[in-house]
Amino acid sequence: MDKNLTRLAIALVVGAMAPLFDSTIVSVALRTLATDLDTTLDTIQWVSTGYLLALGVTVPIVGWLQNRVGGRRLWMAALVVFTVGSILCSLAWDPVSLIAFRVVQGIGAGAMMPLLTTLLMQAARGQSLGRVMSVASLPTALGPILGPVIGGLILGAGSWPWLFWVNVPFGIAGLVLAWRFIPADGTRGTARLDVLGLVLLSPAVVGLLFGLSNAAGDGGFARLDVWAPLAAGAVLLVAFVLHATRGRRESLVDLRLLRHRPLAAASGLMFLMGAALYGGMLVLPLSFQELRGTDALGAGLLLIPQGVGSLLSRTLAGRLTDRVGARTVAVLGFAVVLVSTIPFAFFDGDTSVWMLALVLVVRGFGLGAVMIPIMAVGFVGLDRPEVPHASTITRLTQQLGGAFGTAVLAVVLAGAAGSAVGAGAGAGAGAGAAGAAVDAFHTAFWWAIGITAVATVLSFLLPGRESVAAETPAAKPDPVPAALAAD
Numbered sequence: 001m002d003k004n005l006t007r008l009a010i011a012l013v014v015g016a017m018a019p020l021f022d023s024t025i026v027s028v029a030l031r032t033l034a035t036d037l038d039t040t041l042d043t044i045q046w047v048s049t050g051y052l053l054a055l056g057v058t059v060p061i062v063g064w065l066q067n068r069v070g071g072r073r074l075w076m077a078a079l080v081v082f083t084v085g086s087i088l089c090s091l092a093w094d095p096v097s098l099i100a101f102r103v104v105q106g107i108g109a110g111a112m113m114p115l116l117t118t119l120l121m122q123a124a125r126g127q128s129l130g131r132v133m134s135v136a137s138l139p140t141a142l143g144p145i146l147g148p149v150i151g152g153l154i155l156g157a158g159s160w161p162w163l164f165w166v167n168v169p170f171g172i173a174g175l176v177l178a179w180r181f182i183p184a185d186g187t188r189g190t191a192r193l194d195v196l197g198l199v200l201l202s203p204a205v206v207g208l209l210f211g212l213s214n215a216a217g218d219g220g221f222a223r224l225d226v227w228a229p230l231a232a233g234a235v236l237l238v239a240f241v242l243h244a245t246r247g248r249r250e251s252l253v254d255l256r257l258l259r260h261r262p263l264a265a266a267s268g269l270m271f272l273m274g275a276a277l278y279g280g281m282l283v284l285p286l287s288f289q290e291l292r293g294t295d296a297l298g299a300g301l302l303l304i305p306q307g308v309g310s311l312l313s314r315t316l317a318g319r320l321t322d323r324v325g326a327r328t329v330a331v332l333g334f335a336v337v338l339v340s341t342i343p344f345a346f347f348d349g350d351t352s353v354w355m356l357a358l359v360l361v362v363r364g365f366g367l368g369a370v371m372i373p374i375m376a377v378g379f380v381g382l383d384r385p386e387v388p389h390a391s392t393i394t395r396l397t398q399q400l401g402g403a404f405g406t407a408v409l410a411v412v413l414a415g416a417a418g419s420a421v422g423a424g425a426g427a428g429a430g431a432g433a434a435g436a437a438v439d440a441f442h443t444a445f446w447w448a449i450g451i452t453a454v455a456t457v458l459s460f461l462l463p464g465r466e467s468v469a470a471e472t473p474a475a476k477p478d479p480v481p482a483a484l485a486a487d
Contacts, residue, residue: 004181008123009135011181012116015079015174018086018167019109023051024147024281026102028300029160036160039095046099049213052403054106055113056205059395060252062114063388064193070185071119074111076178082108083171090161114391119182121379121387129376130321130329134314137371146307148285152297197252200240205396207233212403216410254389257382262326263390265461266378267397269330272455273374274398275405276337277367280448282406283413284344287441291349305357309364317369326373327462333370334456337363341452345445348438377462405451409444416443 027048034044066074085104092098117136124132154162211230215221221230244251258264284306285299294302313333320329340363347356378394379387416439 005120005123005132006135007181008183009120009132011174011177012075012119013135013138014170014177015075016112016116018170018174019082019105019112020143021147021150022086022105022109022167023048024143025151025154025163025166026051028148028151028297029155029163032155032160033095033098037092037095037098043095046095047102049210050099051102051106051109052209052213053206054103055110055399056209057202058107058110059114059392059399060201060205061193061198062111063118063392064191064252065111066115066118066388067191071115071122072178072182072185075115075119075182076175078108078111078115079171079174079178080108081105082112083168083175086164086167086171090164114388114395117375117395118388118391121382121391122384123183125384129379130326130372131318133321133372133376134318137375138314146304148300149297149304152295152300156297191250194250194252197240197243200236200243201252204233204236204240205400207236208400209233209403212400212407215407216414218414220411220414221407253392254386255393257386257389257393260381261461262380262463263378263382263393265458265463266374267393269374269455269458269462270378270394270398271401271404272451272458273370274401274403275408276448276452276455277405278402279405279409279451280341280363283409283441283444283448286413287344287347290437291347291441293349302353302356303360305360306364306367309361309366310368311364312361313365313368314372317372321373321376325462325464326377327459327464329373330370330377330459330462331456333366333373334452334459336366337370338366338449338452338456340366341445341449345442345449373462380463405448409447412447413440413444416440 030041030044030047033047034041037044062074069077082105085101085106085108088101088104089098092101120132120136121129150166151163154166207229211226211228211233214223214226214229217223219226221227241255244253244255258267281303284303288294288299288302317329317333340359343355343359375394378390382390
């Protein structure tokens with residue numbers, strides 16, 4: 001990458017670190033928050049749910065906002081909203097105020113996540129996408145892995161408000177770097193807001209995310225508060241698809257871009273990658289706590305090797321994506337994740353810590369490698385105005401995939417545990433319960449293996465090196481923004 005693009009990437013990644021770590025940092029503190037704020041766990045769960053739903057409402061409108069106010073203005077405004085929301089969260093006096101301030105945080109984060117990818121892809125102009133994405137996806141890869149560790153360390157050393165104060169230095173540094181290195185905005189666009197599309201898509205995403213987030217409770221997908229919002233979200237999503245593909249005017253998100261094979265394949269794989277990553281991040285720490293007796297911090301520390309593996313693969317995966325193509329790297333990456341997840345279907349509480357660490361390093365290596373080609377290839381051959389739409393599509397598919405994977409594995413885990421306990425009820429309480437827990441986690445891991453296997457097969461649909469070279473816009477270069485060209 002050239003000097004200006006590297007500076008832009010650093011500015012964006014520093015600003016995005018706090019939002020991408022925030023959700024998993026807070027997730028380990030829910031029980032502490034419930035105790036300190038004198039409320040129930042069901043109520044405090046809305047600290048996570050409200051944040052998630054605010055993300056879902058905001059993401060679809062980011063492309064239009066960027067067109068109207070400009071990328072740098074929108075990025076800095078969103079970072080201010082997130083940072084102010086973090087300060088307000090640290091000052092919350094009861095559960096209602098904390099939930100409300102988390103929604104403020106979610107609005108800021110929801111604008112930043114797709115915008116990070118858009119600004120980098122537009123600046124790269126179709127060149128060295130693998131290396132660009134190896135930098136851009138760093139917080140996305142490490143957030144779910146290191147977030148619980150950071151949250152546990154903060155709670156061990158201080159009180160819960162520090163979970164939010166820790167975001168403030170990142171916000172301030174991100175604003176300074178954004179002012180210095182993000183290109184100045186040019187002429188503002190005049191695109192009209194697709195109001196009908198917004199009315200259909202944002203509630204659709206909220207309904208789907210809300211239903212999936214509720215599926216982890218007793219009753220799984222059979223509960224009214226699960227299938228009803230899922231059904232409503234699905235109906236609204238179908239209505240938006242019809243609106244976006246048949247309307248004459250520009251829609252909120254241009255779904256016609258899914259006719260572009262690289263973006264369509266990448267979006268499907270982003271869904272499955274989100275399911276594999278976030279589903280695994282539910283089952284792995286729970287298995288450490290239930291089978292090995294660790295606390296939340298101990299479970300987070302056991303996940304550090306996976307983060308190390310992810311870091312080790314990023315530079316190599318970025319270079320290989322540019323050199324041999326996204327298909328080869330994605331297939332090999334998913335294959336590594338698949339092979340390294342299989343041992344967990346046989347591990348139990350007596351498995352050596354060193355064996356766990358070794359397998360997690362390999363699994364992290366595969367996760368880090370697979371994220372880069374999938375995120376990069378979807379933008380191959382797209383014109384500059386199409387990039388925001390592609391960013392929104394890939395971000396939504398990853399978010400929905402993560403919620404889907406978490407919900408499915410939670411339901412599978414609960415169902416397998418119930419069946420195992422019932423089958424072993426007559427065999428000794430202690431041994432029966434321990435065996436039931438092991439069997440339940442093994443079943444959940446086999447489901448995770450199945451999701452990864454499907455993703456491995458579908459990776460062959462990604463374009464190869466020759467197809468990417470043919471679509472890379474060498475013949476239709478995108479002019480460098482004046483502010484980026486002049487340093």
